[in-house]
Amino acid sequence: MAPQLIILPILIPAFAAALLALLRGCLRLEKVLAALTALGLTGVSVWMLMAIDGSDTGVVGTVLGGWEAPYGIAMVADRLACIMLCLSSGVGAVALIYTFWTVTETQQRHFFYPLFFVVILGCNWAFLSGDLFNLFVSYEVMLIGSYGMMMVGASKPQVRQTMKYIGLNAVGSTIFVAAVGLIYATTGTLNMADLAVRTATLEGDQAAMVTACSTVLLTVFAMKTAAWPLYFWLPDSYPVVPAGANGFYAGLLTKVGVYSLLRVFVMVFRQPGSEFALEVLLVLSGFTMLFGVLGAMCQWEIRRILSWHIISQVGYMVMGIGLVSIANDEVKTLAIAGTIFYIVHHIVVKSCLFLVGGIAGKVAGTQELKKMGGVLDMAPGVAGLFIIASFSLAGLPPFSGFLAKFVLLKAGLAGGTTLAYIIVAVAIVTSFFTLYSMTKIWGYAFWRNRCKESVSRNYRGMMVPTAVLVVVTVVMGVWAQPFSQLASRAATTVIEPTAYIESVPGMARERDEADDRQAERATSIASKPNNTEAVR
Amino acid sequence: MTERDHNTTADTPADIPSSHDEKGSPVLCTVAKFAATLTLLVSLIIFYQGHNLPGGGFIGGVLAAAAGAMVLLGWGANSWVARIAWWRVSVVGLLISLTTGVVLMFVSPSGDFMDHITLHWPIHLPTATFFDLGVYLIVIGTLMTVFVELGKEEGR
Numbered sequence: 001m002a003p004q005l006i007i008l009p010i011l012i013p014a015f016a017a018a019l020l021a022l023l024r025g026c027l028r029l030e031k032v033l034a035a036l037t038a039l040g041l042t043g044v045s046v047w048m049l050m051a052i053d054g055s056d057t058g059v060v061g062t063v064l065g066g067w068e069a070p071y072g073i074a075m076v077a078d079r080l081a082c083i084m085l086c087l088s089s090g091v092g093a094v095a096l097i098y099t100f101w102t103v104t105e106t107q108q109r110h111f112f113y114p115l116f117f118v119v120i121l122g123c124n125w126a127f128l129s130g131d132l133f134n135l136f137v138s139y140e141v142m143l144i145g146s147y148g149m150m151m152v153g154a155s156k157p158q159v160r161q162t163m164k165y166i167g168l169n170a171v172g173s174t175i176f177v178a179a180v181g182l183i184y185a186t187t188g189t190l191n192m193a194d195l196a197v198r199t200a201t202l203e204g205d206q207a208a209m210v211t212a213c214s215t216v217l218l219t220v221f222a223m224k225t226a227a228w229p230l231y232f233w234l235p236d237s238y239p240v241v242p243a244g245a246n247g248f249y250a251g252l253l254t255k256v257g258v259y260s261l262l263r264v265f266v267m268v269f270r271q272p273g274s275e276f277a278l279e280v281l282l283v284l285s286g287f288t289m290l291f292g293v294l295g296a297m298c299q300w301e302i303r304r305i306l307s308w309h310i311i312s313q314v315g316y317m318v319m320g321i322g323l324v325s326i327a328n329d330e331v332k333t334l335a336i337a338g339t340i341f342y343i344v345h346h347i348v349v350k351s352c353l354f355l356v357g358g359i360a361g362k363v364a365g366t367q368e369l370k371k372m373g374g375v376l377d378m379a380p381g382v383a384g385l386f387i388i389a390s391f392s393l394a395g396l397p398p399f400s401g402f403l404a405k406f407v408l409l410k411a412g413l414a415g416g417t418t419l420a421y422i423i424v425a426v427a428i429v430t431s432f433f434t435l436y437s438m439t440k441i442w443g444y445a446f447w448r449n450r451c452k453e454s455v456s457r458n459y460r461g462m463m464v465p466t467a468v469l470v471v472v473t474v475v476m477g478v479w480a481q482p483f484s485q486l487a488s489r490a491a492t493t494v495i496e497p498t499a500y501i502e503s504v505p506g507m508a509r510e511r512d513e514a515d516d517r518q519a520e521r522a523t524s525i526a527s528k529p530n531n532t533e534a535v536r
Numbered sequence: 537m538t539e540r541d542h543n544t545t546a547d548t549p550a551d552i553p554s555s556h557d558e559k560g561s562p563v564l565c566t567v568a569k570f571a572a573t574l575t576l577l578v579s580l581i582i583f584y585q586g587h588n589l590p591g592g593g594f595i596g597g598v599l600a601a602a603a604g605a606m607v608l609l610g611w612g613a614n615s616w617v618a619r620i621a622w623w624r625v626s627v628v629g630l631l632i633s634l635t636t637g638v639v640l641m642f643v644s645p646s647g648d649f650m651d652h653i654t655l656h657w658p659i660h661l662p663t664a665t666f667f668d669l670g671v672y673l674i675v676i677g678t679l680m681t682v683f684v685e686l687g688k689e690e691g692r
Binding site for chain 1: 623624627628631634637638641644646647648649650651652
């Protein structure tokens with residue numbers, strides 16, 4: 001495929017958002033156009049994944065605006081980015097079609113669908129971005145869309161939670177820019193490929209400086225992924241998002257943070273001592289899993305329970321990234337492949353659970369567990385979807401969750417350090433708690449016979465998009481080989497970034513120059529033993 | 537009596553902005569006529585010179601919005617300026633900018649999104665101008681939406 005085409009997943013939602021905004025008021029036309037665009041976008045993403053996975057290097061890069069790297073704006077699509085694009089577009093399309101049954105006319109007039117595409121645009125941009133500053137900009141685009149979507153309709157709880165969400169993210173963004181500035185000051189570049197080249201040759205004080213700056217970035221990403229102890233914003237804000245859209249939020253937004261952690265801390269920062277950030281992540285992951293699931297256990301509202309579970313699940317993905325700190329190639333590949341598989345599984349299942357929760361809430365008239373009951377009798381199909389998705393989330397075979405957890409635990413045990421063993425133990429305990437918490441929803445909302453009359457019968461259409469996600473999790477569990485192999489192939493590009501670096505136009509030359517500088521420095525240090533000043 | 541007089545004089549010339557309107561004053565309107573026109577002209581000049589000199593779409597758009605703000609101050613929230621759907625201007629601006637980038641994918645030698653070429657006919661015109669025009673419209677649209685919405689009374 002032509003490298004210029006990899007920005008299609010960014011361009012399509014951008015045009016869609018603008019056109020849908022102009023169509024304001026044409027309710028039906030807007031819905032049709034939104035659904036067609038979202039499905040088309042999914043098609044383009046899948047095509048890109050197949051084309052790039054089938055190519056020799058597995059990476060396609062381009063630089064926008066006719067400038068070469070490291071000055072131009074780099075966009076790089078490797079297998080990992082393409083997998084993420086498929087997820088954001090696919091789950092986006094599913095959630096978008098689901099919202100046809102939930103979004104009110106007022107909400108639609110408040111630019112619901114244009115904002116939906118702005119969020120997809122931001123996510124896709126973050127996945128393709130090959131430059132730290134661009135990553136920041138894409139986060140902003142995504143956040144602005146998400147503020148808007150959270151506020152759609154502007155009811156009182158929405159305004160209250162959105163103000164908190166905006167305030168917190170404004171702080172996060174400020175730290176993000178500061179971190180990016182620090183990294184630019186120490187390394188002289190923000191292009192990810194260039195950074196991967198330059199940080200690998202650093203040593204001594206400079207390497208320590210970069211590690212220090214990277215921990216600032218770590219704080220930002222930890223906040224965006226809702227890792228312990230920066231998760232407090234999530235359980236309050238997600239429940240106020242309009243039903244349907246919250247499935248997309250729950251699945252995608254925090255995972256953009258996980259993706260950035262994976263991209264930046266595994267691939268980009270390669271200086272000696274870079275394991276420090278990963279070790280911190282490994283410790284955080286244990287707390288994140290445990291605190292998330294403990295929070296979920298004491299909640300009594302479906303959306304809040306599920307929101308707390310997002311936090312606990314993020315812990316598993318962060319655990320996979322943290323395991324990369326163990327210097328063992330086999331463990332690294334296994335851990336990253338496991339993380340990628342987990343991200344795919346989690347996005348599908350978590351979105352699905354939010355959508356099922358929405359239907360159950362519609363059938364029972366409320367999402368408060370203590371007031372619900374009897375959904376199993378009223379809507380057995382919905383109960384079936386829920387039980388599969390929740391078993392998958394808890395990690396029972398034969399669903400995708402089992403495999404995802406299995407690979408991660410295997411990587412942890414293969415790691416062999418005391419810390420890894422402790423985290424593995426925490427992960428297993430968390431699984432049991434997750435199962436308990438899902439059983440609670442099942443017992444109260446579905447099984448218990450309380451209300452006989454369903455409040456709304458108009459839910460059958462909503463089950464179709466939800467069922468699509470359930471089918472995906474079953475297929476990923478039963479027919480896992482193609483998915484796990486794809487995850488392993490994607491992991492190799494992240495761990496060994498040579499192909500990534502060479503795919504960016506202008507970077508091959510840049511890297512050779514860096515090698516020359518390295519050689520020059522080695523000779524100059526050898527010839528002048530007194531000169532301790534690092535020569536760039 | 538005075539109350540009724542006041543109302544009739546204000547109502548008869550419905551289309552002409554009235555100096556009796558609570559939000560306008562004759563001095564402001566007279567000054568705004570000249571100042572807004574001048575500001576708009578300067579904004580266009582600054583927009584056009586932006587390719588090689590300080591200026592461009594963003595700052596030009598801010599200046600144009602300043603002219604719009606003067607008109608709003610002079611003639612109030614009922615003037616024709618306040619009734620334009622300014623957000624549409626922003627969206628159209630966004631479309632112009634994006635379309636420029638896409639057209640250049642087909643026209644420019646490298647085929648990159650947002651690459652740039654220079655048109656020599658009929659006037660010397662770099663394609664970046666079209667992108668900048670989009671930015672100009674986005675900025676005017678956004679700022680004017682803010683001004684108009686903030687100027688409205690609550691509940692209207």
